[in-house]
Amino acid sequence: MTFEDLGLSPEVLKAVEEVGYTTPTPIQEKAIPVVLMGRDVLGCAQTGTGKTAGFTLPMIDILSSGRARARMPRSLIIAPTRELAAQVSENFELYGKYGKLSMALLIGGSSFVEQEQKLDRGVDVLIATPGRLIDLFERGKILLADVKILVIDEADRMLDMGFMPDVERIVGLLPKIRQTLFFSATMPPEIRRLADAFLMNPKAISVDPPASAAETVTQGLVKVKGAAKEKRAALRALAKSEDVKSALVFCNRKRDVDIVFRSMERHGFSVAALHGDMAQPVRMETLQSFKDAKVQFLVCSDVAARGLDIPAVSHVFNFDVPSNPEDYVHRIGRTGRAGRSGKAFTLALREEGKYLANVVRMLGMDIPEVTLEQDSGWEAGEAEEAKPGRSRRGSSRSGEGSRRGGSRRSGRRSQSNREETVASETVAEETAPSATPANDVAANAAAESPEEVVTLDAAVEPKPRPAARSKAREQKREPRRGKPKQESDSLAPGETAFGDHIPAFLLRPAKVA
Incomplete structure (x- = not known):
């Protein structure tokens, strides 16, 4: 027809x-x-x-x-x-x-x-x-x-x-x-x-089943170990390995758009940023530059995921797995338009496994996994155990991380001491393998009396707090020292509760009727 x-x-x-x-x-x-x-x-x-x-x-x-x-x-x-x-x-x-x-x-x-x-x-x-x-x-x-x-x-x-x-x-x-x-x-x-x-x-x-991906788009999944820094490195490696004419890089949050944009710009990519907080003239100018092929990569939020018709987009990179699985279809739909072929790659951390499972469930198929030359991929079973909001670094550290955390949580320094020791904190963390509050106590004790250092244990038990006073005891407690006592007969003749100073209005003679 x-x-x-x-x-x-x-x-x-x-x-x-x-x-x-x-x-x-x-x-x-x-x-x-x-x-x-x-x-x-x-x-x-x-x-x-x-x-x-x-x-x-x-x-x-x-x-x-x-x-x-x-x-x-x-x-x-x-x-x-x-x-x-x-x-x-x-x-x-x-x-x-x-x-x-x-x-x-x-x-x-x-x-x-x-x-x-x-x-x-x-x-x-x-x-x-x-x-x-x-x-x-x-x-x-x-x-x-x-x-x-x-x-x-x-x-x-x-x-x-x-x-x-x-x-x-x-x-x-x-x-x-x-x-x-x-x-x-x-x-x-x-x-x-x-x-x-x-x-x-x-x-x-x-025309097509709801929330279905276009058949002209080749999908790929890159599982990244580590955190956001490793994911940015994987994005750059993937962009260099592909024959990219023009590509959209989608992030879930606006601040991540700026971070990824600056990262790619520092590494020599032709890149621009687009999100909802930008002024409208700047947004239109940026989008027009991308349409005119003046910019190769456009890092954007979901503001560019719907309805934009840019036929020359050859690749789509999902830097973040979308929290809403239907947004995945709209994002990858920016490529492979009007009968053309396109590629869409999704970078996923272990903690994004839940969102990734929702996307796979909606598509009714697994996304083919792509392995980069650098170290990537998840360990077996990590996808099922992953929970959103829990980083790999925070969940896997049990030894060294806790020791370093203890160093940061050690006794409070005075303002002058803090200014002198800021420059040496990094060196101290690397040279001291077990910097804990107990070690700080031991160091201070060693400076005063070396004989007492032997008696200190590896961990110092905190001093227990005194038990709370009962209500009846609080009522019987004597008044605090320094609290003004009520005027009584114990005052000497001519003495007042005002002390040496008497307000002037009290010295005026009273008029007797």
């Missing part, structure tokens, strides 16, 4: 042909005719299958007739991230260049003035993230009473990021009679419940 068989207009077909596409993907083949009929659609397909073009192409044809009014968009597309919203707008510009549709992109980090000016002129297609859309609506800059088509893209990601209350509020502001297109890469029960609330008699389109 070709795009001509789907019933699209000649203008759209010409734009698609210029882009270079001739055969629609399965989700496009099934969704485009249904959208042109005006029915609601519940689409579920794995990432990288062309869901965005599945609703942008028919929307261009539907909206070609008619005219938008000021502040009243005719269609609304809600996306979870700024990057995905910007990509959807690029699709409309690409496929709708022979039409006369106006479009506005409402995302955070951009100028309010420019967005308000576009809304005042009237837009046919409004693409927005939930936060900025609600912000402008509350300012009175948008009226949603004329929306004919609503698209909710990457609905499962909306749920993960906590945007669903905002989406439900936005849907409540729209007309009841509308066409709704609901697309998601996975279909958990929560998404199914929301789809039932938003859609009216939808046409369900499911």
Whole structure:
């Protein structure tokens, strides 16, 4: 089947042909005719299958007739991230260049003035993230009473990021009679419940099983001994051993993105960083540099795991095993797109064994293990015993680690002593094999009286605390020394409880009536 068989207009077909596409993907083949009929659609397909073009192409044809009014968009597309919203707008510009549709992109980090000016002129297609859309609506800059088509893209990601209350509020502001297109890469029960609330008699389109990995992606697993330092070394070794054209490196936390970025940059890699705390202009510039092949490696958080269409990505490296197994599918879906082949490697420490087991259970298959030239791999049975949050170094040290810990926990030094001994602590740890509080006590005793050192044991028993006083004993306890006693008859004549100083107001003569 070709795009001509789907019933699209000649203008759209010409734009698609210029882009270079001739055969629609399965989700496009099934969704485009249904959208042109005006029915609601519940689409579920794995990432990288062309869901965005599945609703942008028919929307261009539907909206070609008619005219938008000021502040009243005719269609609304809600996306979870700024990057995905910007990509959807690029699709409309690409496929709708022979039409006369106006479009506005409402995302955070951009100028309010420019967005308000576009809304005042009237837009046919409004693409927005939930936060900025609600912000402008509350300012009175948008009226949603004329929306004919609503698209909710990457609905499962909306749920993960906590945007669903905002989406439900936005849907409540729209007309009841509308066409709704609901697309998601996975279909958990929560998404199914929301789809039932938003859609009216939808046409369900499911191309691939939910949460399934693309067959064009070759997966690999590298089990790393040690901690984060060894994992960074394994990442560099793996990147050098592979023929990498462009690659995404995913981390679970934003601070790890910066750490891995600096590590790769110090070792001479062409690398950039991308996460949600960066300013929007910097994020867009970084992403564009990666698309233009000016940067070979992009270290990022899950902000780049959904919906971004960068066909030239040859490799994906999961520096961290995702805590949510469905995120694994979205991450590796950034490669092997549009029929191309790609590779995805996951680096896992022993303590990440639980997360890795969840990914394997979701995929229904084991990830092939890859062995590097350096020392890697887990010992037998470690994957089953691994627990998240417990590091290998902390769990395996019983001798040397406890002795070093004892040295750090030894008696408190004075401020002057501490400043003098900071520089020699490292040498002391390496030269003293058993630096414990007991040894510190023995050293001090040796300095004063060498004869007493022989009587000291290897461990000094702490002095027991005195037993707590009973309540009755506390009541009978005499007052503390220095506590002011009450004035009594024992004072000498003329003596007061004020001592030598008597307030001036007491020296004034009293007026007697």
